[in-house]
Amino acid sequence: MASPSGTPTKITQGSQTKGGIGESTLRPDGTLKVTGEFAYSSDMWHEDMLWGQILRSTVAHAEIVSIDTGEALAMPGVYAVLTYDDLPTDVKNYGLEIQDTPVLAHGKVRHHGEPVALVAADHPETARRAAAKIKVDYRELPVITDEASATAPDAILVHENRDDHHAGHVPHPNIVHRQPIIRGEVAAARERADVIVTGEYTFGMQDQAFLGPESGLAVPEEDGGVHLYIATQWLHSDLRQMAPVLGLPEDKVRMTLSGVGGAFGGREDLSMQIHACLLALRTGKPVKIVYNRFESFFGHVHRHPAKLYYEHGATQDGKLTHLKCRIVLDGGAYASASPAVVGNASSLSVGPYVVEDVDIEAIALYTNNPPCGAMRGFGAVQACFAYEAQMDKLAAKLGMDPVEFRRLNAMEQGTLLPTGQPVDSPAPVAELLRRVKAMPMPPERQWESSEGADVRQLPGGLSNTTHGEGVVRGVGYAVGIKNVGFSEGFDDYSTAKVRMEVVAGEPVATVHTAMAEVGQGGVTVHAQIARTELGVTQVTIHPADTQVGSAGSTSASRQTYVTGGAVKNSCELVREKVLEIGRRKFGSYHPAWATAELLLEGGKVVTDGGEVLSDLADVLEGETVEVEAEWRHRPTEPFDLRTGQGNGHVQYSFAAHRAVVEVDTELGLVKVIELACAQDVGKALNPLSVLGQIQGGTTQGLGVAVMEEIVVDPKTAKVKNPSFTDYLIPTILDTPTIPVDVLELADDHAPYGLRGVGEAPTLSSTPAVLAAIRNATGLELNRTPVRPEHLTGTQLSEG
Known part of the structure; x- marks a missing residue:
């Protein structure tokens, strides 16, 4: 069997002076990925494996009258067909926080595409044909698709008999979670306002659109357990949800991370994990x-x-007086991460600004629309789109420059958030805005050349719809704030195991964590930390699995902070043990061994003055040093359910964007020419990776600004565009120049002073693009994504 994780990745780069913290070391998986040789979870193979297939509901809300599997079971090559009644234990639901998601539908289906039955067969086409032969009789029910239908007095309940811990504080059973934040006196502050602006904003449903679809391989074990090779974001969370449903203790459900083709939050929830394991255990x-x-x-x-x-x-004079807002998030049929998204949306709804008086409410609904949960920047992205549009409206009404208006109201270190929590690390909001505004502007009319128009530089691109007629340039700015790490009292920690030994005469460090490498470059950073802390040149990154303690999820911009902190902590403990061995072996030969400050550099033990005491290989000869240690950031606390007060977050990240767009106002086409970004990263552990994260997040924000939206029929709650033919994502031709100005202001609470990077640029790029389009057209544009008909006033026909 070939595993995408394969053998451990050995990274060898010169001496301790190369490849440590602060350097742009190359990714060990980079060449394999760009040449197509990297093994993803979908590439796995076992010599006698079966293929699984899931039958999904064709309707969004219906009673299941009957399921007939007889014809499917009778097909040659079919080994198993499973429905809800075949599940092995009384635990038949799972979920990240609320266990409301059935492994297979029972009694009724709640959304289009819900899993109803499973098939295992000896060929993937046989499995697909067998699934198609399963007969399900549905009695359709009315669909809940928006707040009005969800909270009406006679509304059908998406989940009957709710008993989760949020049920007691929500005003209606079809509301997953509600979080108000009240501070100051909004009514009195409103009286002091010279100008008031209001807005109603609509944010479309975005897909993570990772390029590697869900996949995995479940292998039954001789002890009755199962080994799952899986692409996921959080191995131990999957394990916690899976084991009870499978009827196995956690130590009999082993999980190994396989090659992950992108994630962005879409792999935090289970997909096919339980289904593959059920079929493997049933068929053997x-x-x-x-x-x-x-x-x-x-x-x-x-x-x-x-x-x-x-x-x-x-x-x-431009000072904000108050904010009153209400945010309604559609969580779809199951809870997923909706409670946490509500907490983020409410607590960050003011943005990176000083506002003393606020009245905020955020809720998430249960509906029959597709389930929604984590996606890059969750909760804060939607809020940023709205509050940044409001900042532009206020600046225009006051006759002020939109950047200077933002800078006038920008938070800084020491600012109290609406939750009452002080910002106790650098918050250079005004400086980021100054920097991004000062960046050179791209040239005008780039499409013009002596040979004629370069249509690639024009709105519409290679469709050749315009040669510059009616094209108007627009410039827009935005800035955002995103929390880093898990919040609201969650016990957020990570674990790392580090070993040092001599291999072939050289000291080698091995780093073992359960961190999911989903493309963010954690495996590179972990090796850099080990080189820096242990003074070795060779570092082996052990494949991630559940044979080491949890690393938490690769989400919330937390992995470098938390798992990086765990690797650093474990390395420091290993270093002390190595030095103790050296003192025991060589201390009597050299008095400097007794010095408290001894360093490991370039495979040697040296004094702080640079005197070499010994080779590390000599110290470790015949010895193996291993430490497994956890690392926790400072604790957080839940927000008060009445007032929203509480120290709910760990750290904040900030990014500012300037968008330059060109709009064909006659055809409604947009070309984003540039998305300049300024971001504070605390400390760039790997500058090249930092740039990649900022540019990638910026591009995802661009996508939701002008093209990305899952369209759901409001009458049937069915998804209308489940393909990359109809759901558009930015290609290289859509991606603009993205110059980046990186600021490094250390957060004293974080390892190396670092600050989470990956999410913040996703926030501010979207409203910057919208602001630029508004600047070009003069239109209000209060929804994402902007479509041609929004710019021309022409309603395009469907179909």
């Missing part, structure tokens, strides 16, 4: 499941679409 054979692209759109959660209602006030 390895079972592989690989979604196609169509199925992937139904097989994972999406970004919450939202309605946002905002009111801001300001004095004539």
Whole structure:
């Protein structure tokens, strides 16, 4: 069997002076990925494996009258067909926080594409044909698709008999979670305002659109357990949800991370993990499941679409007086991460600004729309779109420059957030805005040349729809704030195991964590930390699995902070043990061994003055030093359910963007020419990776600004565009120049002073693009994504 994780990745780069913290070391998986040789989870193979297939509901809300599997079971090559009644234990639901998601539908289906039955067969086409032969009789029910239908007095309940811990504080059973934040006196502050602006904003449902669809291989073990090779974001969370459903103790469900083709939050929830394991345990054979692209759109959660209602006030001299807002997030049929998204949306709804008086409410709904959960920047992205549009409206009404208006109201270190929590690390919001505004502007009319128009530089691109007629340039700015790490009292920690030994005469460090490498470059950073802390040149990154303690999720911009902190902590403990061995072996020969400050550099033990005491290989000869240690950031606390007060977050990251767009106002086409970014990263552990994260996040924000949206029929709650033919994502031709100005202001609470990087640029790029389009057209544009008909006033026909 070939595993995508394969053998441990050995990284060898010169001496301790190369490849440590602060350097742009190359990724060990980079060449394999760009040449197509990297093994992803969908590439796995077992000599006698079966193929799994999932039958999904064709309707969004219906009673299941009957399921007939007889014809499917009778097909040659079919080994098993499973429905809800075949599940092995009384635990039949799972979920990240609320266990409301059935492994297979029972009694009724709640969304289009919900899993109803499973098939295992000896060929993938046989499995697909067998699934198609399963007969399900549905009695359709009315669908809940928005707040009005969800909270009406006679509304059908998406989940009957709720008993989760949020049920007691929500005003209606079809509301997953509600978080108000009240501070100061909004009514009195409103009286002091010289100008007031309001806005109603609509944020579309975005898909993570990772390129590697869901896949995995479940292999039954001789002890009755199962080994799952899986692409995921959080091995131990998957394990916690899976084991009870499978009826196995956790130590009999082993998980190994396989090659992950992108994630962005879409792999935090389970997809095919339980299904593959159930089929493997039932048949006694390895079972592989690989979604196609169509199925992937139904097989994972999406970004919450939202309605946002905002009111801001300001004095004539430009100081904000108050904020009143209401944020309604559509969570879809199951809870997923909706409670945490509500917490983020509410607590960050003011943005990176000083506002003393606020009245905020955020809720997430249960509906029959597709389930929504984590996606890059969750909760904060939707809020940033709205509050940044409000900042532009206020600046225009006051006759102020939009950047200077933002700088005037920008938070800084020491600012109290609406939750009452002080910002106790650098918050260079005004400086980021200054820097991004000062960056050189791209040249005008780039499409013009002596040979004629270069259509690639024009709105519409290679469709050759215009040669510059009616094209108008626009410039827009935005800035955002994102929390880093898990919040609201969650016990957020990570674990790392580090070993040092001599291999072939050289000291080698091995780093073992359960961190999911999803493309963010954690494996590179972990090796850099080990080189820096242990003074070795060779570092082996052990494949991630559940044979080491949890690393938490690769999400919330937390892995470098938390798992990096765990690797650093474990390395420091290993270093002390190595030095103790050296003192025991060589201390009597050299008095400097007794010195408290001894360093490991370039494979040697040296004094702080640079005197070499010994080779590390000599110290470690015949010895192996191993430490497994956890690392926790400072604790957080839940927000008060009445007032929203509480120290709910660990750290904040900030990014500012300037968008330059060109709009064909006659055809409604947009070309984003540049998305300049300034971001504070605390400390760039790997500058090249930092740039990649900022540019990648910026591009995802661009996508939701002008093209990305899952379209759901409001009458049937069915997804209308589950393919990359109809769901558009930016290509290289859509991606603009993205110059980046990186600021490094250390956060004293974080390892190396670092600050989470990956999410913040996703926030501010979207509203910057919208602001630029507004600047070019003069239109209000209060929804994402902007479509041609929004710019021309022409309603395009469907179909």
